[in-house]
Amino acid sequence: MTYLPVDENGLITPQQVAEAIRPNTILITIRFANNEIGTIQPIAEIGKLVREKGIYFHTDAVQAIGNIAINVKDMNIDLMSMSAHKFYGPKGVGGLYIRKGVKLVSFMHGGAQERGRRASTENIAAIVGFGKAIELATANLDEYNKKIMALRDRTIDEVMKNIPFVKLNGHREKRLPGNANFSFQFIEGESLLLMLDMKGIAASSGSACTSGSLDPSHVLLAIGLPHEIAHGSLRLTFGDDNTDEDVNKLLEVLPVIVERLREMSPLYENVKRGNVNV
């Protein structure tokens, strides 16, 4: 197993993939887009070169599908994982796209369901929900994205302009339409979330998968943030129901909360005295 490191924006390059291929490589799997920092990988370019080498190409597109346009044929994707709850479908149902001709060995035995690929009775209601949800999510994708990208871009631009000692995590352009992720120096993420929550704003600092952990996000560490800055991260996700008013409110309360927490922080004292390198 070879793991590829990412750059400071969370990106890998097709060259990295090409150079990592060995004679016995049978599968390459790249996550389409990152859940925390929103960075979208160059899947089409990677798919092309992987196909030319005759290796299977899998992508975990759970964060991407229903949010950005994906064409498995054009992108030379052989296998693609999906989950309905990421595009307003029911929780507990997902899917695996399998390109015609790709043969998989079943890992759940005891029944011939799904043509022998996965034993056990199908959850039909959830599957129908998956189908309807992806239909709705992709029907007006361009229009939907235009709307939430405007909310996201205004948020990113204003936060970067109005709050000092802040860093945008993830690539500025190659990112999921609804994702914004910041690190605010000298403060800690949970405090930020609690104060936002008290103002009626739901956000997160890492991913739900790691909310029980006290360590900073492994994603933020992987893009090179030091621990103390990774601790002060805020992940905002914009969706269908968000409005301009929501962004107005966020932009009104966020700078006040950040300043309030910084006033409380011993790390900020030195900055105010002007004797620290930041």
Add this chain to the structure above:
Amino acid sequence: MYSEKVMDHFMNPRNVGEIENADGIGEVGNAKCGDIMKMYLKIENNIIVDAKFKTFGCGAAVATSSMSTELVVGKTVDEALQITNKAVAEALDGLPPAKMHCSNLAEEAIRAAIEDYKRKNGLLDECDCATACGRRCDDIHHDHDHEFNEDDEE
């Protein structure tokens, strides 16, 4: 989930700030672990007359800082040294298990500030300087007693 008292001390922390010419200053934790607590004490005739804090950390870290400043004021130096992490947590109606290390930090901040006071005043015994020096995150998360039970497991 935090208790109402924790949220109150987090949203309205008591005694935030610095004391000019403090008699004792203690700073514990480190930025890498995600929490730093700095405590300032004003001590007159061996009695703590004022306490202030600055904290970088989670909700529980801020709340335990706030509570411990309330607990130490009016106490003698020796009484303040008897304040345990458990007492701080109990005064806040409990902390979630994963956040108990924050109360260790509060206890250590009090000790460090008093140690600093003693050092400045030539009162420090040889063996007093035990607990409050640079720990690793793991130490803070795993030592002291963690039997404190909280119904809410998140």
